[in-house]
Amino acid sequence: MTERINHQWRLTSRPNGDLTEANFNWTETPVPALQDGEVLLRSLYLSLDPANRGWVREGGSYRDEIALGAVMEGGAIGIVEESKHPKFAVGDHVQTMIGWQEFLVSDGKGVTKLPVMPGLPLTAYLGLFGHIGLTAYFGLLDICNPKPGETLVVSAAAGAVGSLVGQIGKLKGCHVVGIAGSDDKCKWIVDELGFDAAINYKTEKIQDGLRRTCPKGIDIYFENVGGEILDAVLARLNLHARISVCGMISQYNASKPVPGPYNIINLISKRAKMEGFLVTDYMPRAQEAMQDLGAWFQQGKLKYRVDVVEGLKNTPAALSKLFDGSNQGKLIIKVS
Amino acid sequence: MTERINHQWRLTSRPNGDLTEANFNWTETPVPALQDGEVLLRSLYLSLDPANRGWVREGGSYRDEIALGAVMEGGAIGIVEESKHPKFAVGDHVQTMIGWQEFLVSDGKGVTKLPVMPGLPLTAYLGLFGHIGLTAYFGLLDICNPKPGETLVVSAAAGAVGSLVGQIGKLKGCHVVGIAGSDDKCKWIVDELGFDAAINYKTEKIQDGLRRTCPKGIDIYFENVGGEILDAVLARLNLHARISVCGMISQYNASKPVPGPYNIINLISKRAKMEGFLVTDYMPRAQEAMQDLGAWFQQGKLKYRVDVVEGLKNTPAALSKLFDGSNQGKLIIKVS
Numbered sequence: 001m002t003e004r005i006n007h008q009w010r011l012t013s014r015p016n017g018d019l020t021e022a023n024f025n026w027t028e029t030p031v032p033a034l035q036d037g038e039v040l041l042r043s044l045y046l047s048l049d050p051a052n053r054g055w056v057r058e059g060g061s062y063r064d065e066i067a068l069g070a071v072m073e074g075g076a077i078g079i080v081e082e083s084k085h086p087k088f089a090v091g092d093h094v095q096t097m098i099g100w101q102e103f104l105v106s107d108g109k110g111v112t113k114l115p116v117m118p119g120l121p122l123t124a125y126l127g128l129f130g131h132i133g134l135t136a137y138f139g140l141l142d143i144c145n146p147k148p149g150e151t152l153v154v155s156a157a158a159g160a161v162g163s164l165v166g167q168i169g170k171l172k173g174c175h176v177v178g179i180a181g182s183d184d185k186c187k188w189i190v191d192e193l194g195f196d197a198a199i200n201y202k203t204e205k206i207q208d209g210l211r212r213t214c215p216k217g218i219d220i221y222f223e224n225v226g227g228e229i230l231d232a233v234l235a236r237l238n239l240h241a242r243i244s245v246c247g248m249i250s251q252y253n254a255s256k257p258v259p260g261p262y263n264i265i266n267l268i269s270k271r272a273k274m275e276g277f278l279v280t281d282y283m284p285r286a287q288e289a290m291q292d293l294g295a296w297f298q299q300g301k302l303k304y305r306v307d308v309v310e311g312l313k314n315t316p317a318a319l320s321k322l323f324d325g326s327n328q329g330k331l332i333i334k335v336s
Numbered sequence: 337m338t339e340r341i342n343h344q345w346r347l348t349s350r351p352n353g354d355l356t357e358a359n360f361n362w363t364e365t366p367v368p369a370l371q372d373g374e375v376l377l378r379s380l381y382l383s384l385d386p387a388n389r390g391w392v393r394e395g396g397s398y399r400d401e402i403a404l405g406a407v408m409e410g411g412a413i414g415i416v417e418e419s420k421h422p423k424f425a426v427g428d429h430v431q432t433m434i435g436w437q438e439f440l441v442s443d444g445k446g447v448t449k450l451p452v453m454p455g456l457p458l459t460a461y462l463g464l465f466g467h468i469g470l471t472a473y474f475g476l477l478d479i480c481n482p483k484p485g486e487t488l489v490v491s492a493a494a495g496a497v498g499s500l501v502g503q504i505g506k507l508k509g510c511h512v513v514g515i516a517g518s519d520d521k522c523k524w525i526v527d528e529l530g531f532d533a534a535i536n537y538k539t540e541k542i543q544d545g546l547r548r549t550c551p552k553g554i555d556i557y558f559e560n561v562g563g564e565i566l567d568a569v570l571a572r573l574n575l576h577a578r579i580s581v582c583g584m585i586s587q588y589n590a591s592k593p594v595p596g597p598y599n600i601i602n603l604i605s606k607r608a609k610m611e612g613f614l615v616t617d618y619m620p621r622a623q624e625a626m627q628d629l630g631a632w633f634q635q636g637k638l639k640y641r642v643d644v645v646e647g648l649k650n651t652p653a654a655l656s657k658l659f660d661g662s663n664q665g666k667l668i669i670k671v672s
Contacts, residue, residue, distance in 0.1 A: 054605075062605035226601065248601045260596025265562065265584045267612030269390075269398035274610045276603035 004031040008071045009100035009315055014058055017255040018323065021316035023056070024072065024100075031103045039085040039106050041078035043098045045308075046315065046333040047126040048074065050224075050322050053252040062278055072100040072315075075131070076335070077114070077122050088113070095125055100315050102335060127160060127330040128293055128304045131279045135246060136164035137289040138282040141172075143244040143275050144220045148173030151214050153233060156224035157198065158185035160330035161246060165222045166195045167302050174220070177213045179206070179229060181325040188328075193303055206232040217241075223274075226250045227258065234263035241272040253323055305329030312336075340367040344407045344437035345651055350394055353591040354659065357652035359392070360408065360436075367439045375421040375442050377414035379434045381644075382651065382669040383462040384410065386658050389588040398614055408436040408651075411467070412671070413450070413458050424449070431461055436651050438671060463496060463666040464629060464640045471582060471615040472500035473625040477508075478618070479580040479611050480556045484509030487550050489569060492560035493534065494521035496666035497582060501558045502531045503638050510556070513549040515542070515565060517661040529639055542568040553577075559610075562586045563594065570599035577608040589659055641665030648672075 076098035096111040152169040156162040157178025169176040186198035199209030217238035226248030296302040309318040321327040412434035432447040488505040492498040493514025505512040522534035535545030553574035562584030645654040657663040
């Protein structure tokens with residue numbers, strides 16, 4: 001049998017600013033022969049996420065930094081190509097951290113077999129039924145406890161997480177306002193997803209937009225971006241407001257420290273809370289979310305969009321779409 | 337009977353920076369004759385608090401701004417001098433917002449009769465058994481739920497609220513570190529109040545101090561000051577840390593916007609929360625706090641210090657002690 005060649009993107013330097021193709025090397029190595037207890041996975045779909053940026057930062061973020069010279073990490077859907085592992089058979093679909101490469105030899109730890117769900121595309125496991133869906137679900141419901149009639153503001157509202165947060169907010173009876181960076185995105189979240197209003201922060205001053213769309217103030221803010229938008233939201237909080245801090249993408253590529261929000265003192269006068277979370281903490285409760293998300297999806301109440309880029313070779317270039325705002329939905333690399 | 341003269345401090349301008357005597361006028365007006373249903377109060381002790389600064393800010397803070405020309409407001413202990421009100425008798429001790437003046441004619445709304453507690457000085461009602469004690473009690477216990485063995489850091493630790501927070505933290509089994517601005521204050525909180533350690537932020541870099549005194553990281557931070565200290569704390573948070581935002585005194589006198597904490601993004605990786613509160617929200621639960629605080633006080637487990645300045649005339653000058661850090665304990669004006 002022909003020797004398999006594994007193409008890989010390896011991290012070669014830590015960025016001072018944007019993470020780009022210049023920080024990676026495209027390498028190839030032969031796939032080693034399987035030992036007993038091992039399984040060979042071929043990557044099908046690779047997930048690209050804003051959090052990836054933190055993983056390459058010196059000192060790491062919520063996890064250890066990725067070492068220089070190592071294959072860049074990333075969650076993926078794969079298929080079992082060969083197996084000397086009792087739990088996996090050729091053809092099984094699995095999910096694990098395959099990384100930015102075509103093949104992974106694994107001892108099976110941390111590899112999850114995907115259930116067969118008719119009519120559900122494989123990419124859904126990187127999105128609605130993956131960490132994206134759980135992030136939106138628990139970040140909104142567990143941290144913020146939305147009540148009917150409350151005003152919910154979501155930033156990066158056309159993004160993978162934000163678009164779900166807004167729809168779940170509508171299902172819970174909130175007045176939902178999304179902030180996004182183009183008229184197309186704003187149109188999509190209002191016309192297709194049912195948000196009550198949208199603000200294009202590139203063409204309207206965010207303070208004006210919030211005044212226009214949140215006449216009753218803001219009860220809940222789902223934070224994906226940080227920076228000026230957070231500050232403007234803090235200035236319009238209602239009493240007992242809740243801010244769920246999911247991400248601060250505006251800061252991930254910053255080469256020097258970014259000042260925090262000027263209006264943070266408003267947390268006192270508004271008796272408001274700001275709470276960070278990581279979806280990994282909610283894994284033991286994943287079933288809860290799956291049931292609700294699955295039911296809403298089947299009832300046609302949750303819409304979901306993926307942005308699939310073809311080819312592992314294009315991965316570093318595609319990553320920038322997350323930070324310049326040009327992706328439309330959950331960003332996924334079709335590896336093979 | 338001789339006409340009574342009421343001396344008053346009236347707000348005449350809004351400060352751009354420090355609130356000083358220049359922002360007030362010393363005026364005198366005759367005390368009007370009582371109507372039926374009214375009571376005449378003579379002020380005994382006036383409370384000065386960092387929050388007073390926010391009340392004069394244009395647009396207000398958590399309450400409406402004090403109007404220019406109006407008597408400056410402030411909580412006080414008074415005695416009933418005359419009464420045409422069925423609920424109050426001459427000689428009753430009461431607590432209410434008498435303001436920066438000697439006399440107040442009141443219709444009795446918002447006037448609380450003080451219970452007679454033998455051995456307890458009247459000033460205790462402006463401190464341990466007033467909003468100071470409740471602020472420390474609920475701000476720490478309700479917002480942060482401290483557990484034995486956790487590390488609690490308190491800023492403005494020798495202040496009225498901070499000194500109580502640290503002692504309550506010790507009663508709950510925490511490792512308690514106080515941040516204060518002089519060696520005397522640091523010595524007092526460790527030697528007299530039983531804090532485990534102290535940091536004099538004027539002589540030691542706050543990052544170094546936190547590294548030295550919090551080897552296991554920080555689980556709870558009771559925030560009184562804001563600014564650099566908050567940033568340094570955010571950099572050493574443990575997982576699931578809680579920050580109770582009581583005040584940000586470093587910002588109250590600022591004449592231009594102050595940037596928020598650079599490290600606020602750490603809320604995500606540490607799944608930490610930051611929550612503001614106002615003691616007024618806890619008034620319905622005051623009895624809870626009183627029982628615990630009273631018992632601890634009687635058992636000698638809570639020490640408490642007041643800094644009494646003589647004479648209403650000295651009120652604006654005394655206020656600055658709160659902001660330059662020179663007060664030693666709860667700041668009170670002895671009015672008469």
